[in-house]
Amino acid sequence: MSNTYLDQFPAEAKVVRAAFYSSFFALAIGGLFGIVQTLHRTDVYRFMDSADYYTVLTAHGVLLAITFTIFFLVGVFTWAVTTSLDRGVENLRFTWAWYGLMVIGTAMAAIPIFAGFTDSIDMSASVLFTFYAPLQGHPLFYLGLVLFVVGTWLAGVDWFRSWRAWKAEHPDERIPLPTFMVLTTTIMWYIATLGVAAAILLFLLPWSLGLIESVNPLLTRTLFWFFGHPVVYFWLMPTYMMWYVMLPKFSGGKLFSDPLARVVFVLFLILSVPTGIHHQYLDPGIAEGFKFIAMTNTMFLLLPSLLTAFTVVASMEHGARQRGGTGYFGWLKALPWRDPVFTGMALAGLMFAAAGFSGMVNAGMNINYLVHNTFWVVGHFHLTVGTAVALTFMAVTYWFLPQITGKALWSRPVALVQVVLWFVGMTFMSNAMHRAGLLGVPRRTAEPQYEGVTFEAAVGSVGELNAQIALGGVILTISLVLFFANVIATGFNGRSDELPSNGYADALSGPEDAPLVLDNLKLWTAIAIVLVIFAYTFPLLSIVQRGGLFGPEVITFPVSLESLAPIAAALEYGGLATVDGVASAVTGALEPGRIAIAEVVR
Amino acid sequence: MGALLVVVAFTVPLFVELRTVLSWVGVELTVLESVALAAVAIAALLVWALWPESDGPDSSNAG
Amino acid sequence: MNVHTYEKLWLIAAMVLIVGFIATITYGSVGLGIAMVGDQQETVEPTELADDERFGEPRVEQIGDDEYEVYVVAQTFSFQPDPIEVPENSQVTFHVTARDVIHSFSLAGTNVNTMVIPGEVAEMTVEFDDPEVYGVVCNEYCGPDHHNMEGQVHVVPEDEFDLTEVSVDAPDEVDAGESATVDVTVENRMLDGLETTAELEIGGETSVEEVALEGGEATEVTFTVDPETLEADDSDVEWAVTVDDHEERGTVTVIDAGDEDGGDDGGETDE
Structure with missing residues (x-):
């Protein structure tokens, strides 16, 4: 008789299963759109109008970066809380309610996005x-996002309820590590989503409904990045959790250090949010000093990731030595490379190291000039969210599926080939994206082939880079097909009694070595909030002071082809002048401020 | 076999960037030459690992 | 807390690395002078750019010996002016704003790259050395035709560069037997003086006038064309005005008495 998660928590396993399947559904559509874009952009195969590329890109981004990752996260976190506290959720209906809210939100946001493909519905969200x-x-797009986020907030409430109930029964025990990770990540998420909630509820939604006439583009953009950077840690934290509490188990050993794992998550809690301005290094209207502060905060965020690298590798080595590995590097041979779960996670971790290096370049404020908004950035986040996160999720799915379905995985060899193919495909694609970015090839464009702009490759040619990207995309698609084949075929398997038990890795150095202060969530939350106030008060005040809370008068730009014609006509006609000339009385008093000197890099 | 598969996968990034590295020392490879070089290297790797006489190839240790 | 020795060493190495990164970035800012696009510039009203002192006329302006300012407006889906022409060995300060949505102004393959946000003005100073043509792309998604938004910056040899504006006022039609006057306005927007000629070619005859202008001056040269010159086989007489490498062309229609056939593509042009 097995002792899987399904056996322990049958009702919760259904929730986790629903969350995972929702996540995979988003992955399937998002992945399909991925290959469509790859082939379109590289001019290998184009079957749609280039204007539709941006609709595909919107769906690809939202479905993969938001839907796929976060649905998987709520599944993993629910598993982590119930397993590590050894208690079911407090109220199953509440749990299903937040899951339902997330599904409704996704559907509401998806409707206008997909309506962008057809002219017959006057609706679009190719933004x-x-x-x-x-x-x-x-408006439905913004409303959908709001509901989705509210769903995640309620999920957080669910996890906190479980913890409080557990704490009442275990007053003197340390918070189990997986629950600790869930709670710190959730607090970080609450703080981070305040930005996007403000952007949407105060400005974008009323504006799209016509309640307010104008918005301050720099303000909403800044509020977006207030959320937009920590959201990457929201994807990354479940990944880190898997590396900390599962990878040592799959390597055959124990987690190297429980206290250090707690330190890492605390650092992410306090440093994730006050860094968002590093996405705005090249924004006019934000003073250089604020950018410098964001840069230093960002650099210090390297610390928890570097600590993670150490702990993960040390845990793997411990596992390998338990399995009989010896020597300085010989222990690597003793690792379970035939296990798709282990191999996928190890390859994901390795890719994340490469992503860390390109991330350091992005974070380098003045080096960022060279790569900002180029294809380099796309290469970077296909290594982070596209590999470190996605590949870890796929690999760990091969362990989770039997846990939540009670059925044995359909094929481990296929799973192994799948994770290795992902690594190979992403190597080709991401490498060429980075290289193309260095030549100045922009991101987010349907046709990076211009009449008057040439991109000069130092080695090889742009054509070769495009071929490399297309090849990578095709390999990744094959990998995805294998993944879904495995997930679906597993669903058709019968119940098995020979499955591994539910559980996670023990620690060599356990929670008893961690200072009590680490578990003081109130303290860390307070510090996190103070840091956010420090980092954001002055930039936000300055932006509002410069451009106004609701901005200068801007030309609303609904994204659909039909609406372009009247706007163009209005521009020609010049009938856009307004009465309030007061603000425009720029009396020629150009600030004699410092001169920015950027040498043209040749 | 698992470890061998991973090692083969690892040759990919090496050979993808080999062109860049070689261009620093003035050697310009074409795509075809790179692919050929990678194929030779992977073949050599496989022969080394799977040679029957070989004592303790990667595959025997892999889990 | 129980921290392993290796882990302590790793921690120290990590901190050294981080501090090292921050130091290199700081050196880039302070030592090399690579400043960030900041908030030096006053905001603008995106809907009133036409009346704006800075952006009413997107242009290149000389402010010092080798110093220029360029005022660029980005809008769906083009840049103005395009191409932007500046001389070699110059220090050029770009001021870029957006008329509608968020764009970028990015010289491909260089680190000249900035976001362009409606209401805000991005300012960045760039040193150009040798003559070269740079492609400019918008690298922020700005709508369905985003991929067609491009421009160029031409860095030209010093002796090919000027900021001369030529406009010609010529009649569309003249009555047969009467003379015509062609007014040529030449404006020198450079700081240095300009000595050149204005040349009118009409009906196979060429007349030349000397033009001498101080920096920032404008002058008008008037050519009077004799009725004989306008006598041609065709009733349409073509003309061309040339000042250095600026050329304006047009046609004058000579109307015979009783012939009411007016000219169609006549002459008032403005560069």
Whole structure:
């Protein structure tokens, strides 16, 4: 008789299963759109109008960066809390309620996005994942995002309820590590989503409904990045959790250090949010000093990731030595490379190291000039969210599936080939994206082939880079097909009694070595909030002071083809002049401020 | 076999960037030459690992 | 807390690395002078750019010996002016704003790259050395035709560069037997003086006038064309005005008495 998660918590296993399947559904559509874009952009195969590329890109971004990752996260976190506290959720209906809210939110946001493909429905939200105003999506899009986020907030409430109930029964015990990770991540998420909630509820939604006439594009953009950077840690934290509490188990050993794991998550809690301005290094209207502060905060965020690298590798080595590995590097041979779960996670971790290096370049404030908004950035986040996160999720799915279905995985060899193919495909694709970015090839464009702009490759040619990207995309697609084949075929398997038990890795150095202060969530929350106030009060005040809370008058730009004609006509006609000339009385008093000198790099 | 598969996968990034590294010392490879070089290297790796006489190939230790 | 020795060493190495990164970035800012696009510039009203002192006329302006300012407006889906022409060995300060949505102004393959946000003005100073043509792309998604938004910056040899504006006022039609006057306005927007010629070619005859202008001056040269010159086989007489490498062309229609056939593509042009 097995002792899987399904056996322990049959009702919760259904929730986790629903969350995972929702996540995979988003992955399937998002992945399909991924290959469509790859082939379109590289001009290998184009079957749609280039204007539709941006609709595909919006769906790809929202479905993969938000839906796929966060649905998987709520599944993992629910598993982690129930397993590590050894108690079911407090109220199953509440749990299903937040899951339902997330599904409704996703559907509401998806409707206007997909309506963008057809002219027969007067609805569109081709505003990309970042929805920068004055580009304007359909109100349903913003409303859907709000509901989705509220769903995640309630999920957080669910996990906190479980913890409080557990704490009442175990007053003197340390918070189990997986629950600790869930709670710190959730607090970080609450703080981070305040930004996007403010952007949408105060500005974008009323504006799309016509309640307010104008918005301040720099303000909504800044509020977006207040959320937009920590959201990457929201994807990454469940990944880190898997590396900390599962990878040592799959390597055959124990987690190296429980206290250090707690330190890492506390650091992410306090440093994730006050860094968002590093996405705005090149924004006019934000003073250089604020950018410098964001840069130093960002660099210090390297610390928890570097600590993680140490702990993960040390845990793997411990596991390998338990399995009989010896020597300085010989122990590597003793690792279970035939296990797709282990191999996928190890390869994901390795790719994340590469992503860390390109991330350091992005974070380098003045080096960022060279790569900002180029294809380099796309290469970077296909290594982070596209591999470190996605590949870890896929690999660990091969362990989770039997746990939540009670059925044995359909094929481990296929799973092994799948994770290795992902690594190979992403190597080709991401490498060429980075290289193309260095030549100045922009991101987010349907046709990076210009009449008057040439990109000069130092080695090889742009054509070769495109071929490499297309090849990578095709390999990744094959990998995805294998993944879904495995997930679906597993569903058709019968119940098995020979499955491994539910559980996670023990620690060599356990929670008893961790100072009590680490578990003081109130303290860390307070510090996190103070840091956010420090980092954001002055930039936000300055932005509002410069451009006004609701901005200068901007031209609303609904993203659909039909609406372009009247706007163009209005521009020609010049009938846009307004009465309030007061603000425009720029008396020629150009500030004699410092001169920015950027040498042209040749 | 698992470890061997991973090692083969690892040759990919090496050979993808080999062109860049070689161009620093003035050696310009074409795509075809890179692919050929990678194929030779992977073949050599496989022969080394799977040679029957070989004592203790990677595959025997892999889990 | 029980921290392993290796882990302590790793921690120290990590901190050294981080501090090292921050130091290099700081050196880039302070030592090399690579400043960030900041908040030096006053905001603008995106809907009133036409009346704006800075952006009413997107242009290149000389402010010092080798110093220029360029005022650029980005809008769906083009840049103004395009191409932007500046001389070699110059220090050029770009001021860029957006008329509608968020764009970028990015010289491909260089680190000249800035976001362009409606209401805000991005300012960045760039040193150009040798003559070269740089492609400019918008690298922020700005709508369905985003991929067609491009421009160019031409860095030209010093002796090919000027900021001369030429406009010609010529009649569309003249009555047969009467003379015509062609007014040529030459404006020198450079700081240095300009000595050149204005040349009118009409009906196979060429007349030349000397033009001498101080920096920032404008002058008008008037050519009077004799009725004989306008006698041609065709009733349409073509003309061309040339000042250095600026050329304006047009046609004058000579109307015979009783012939009411007016000219169609006549002459008032403005560069």
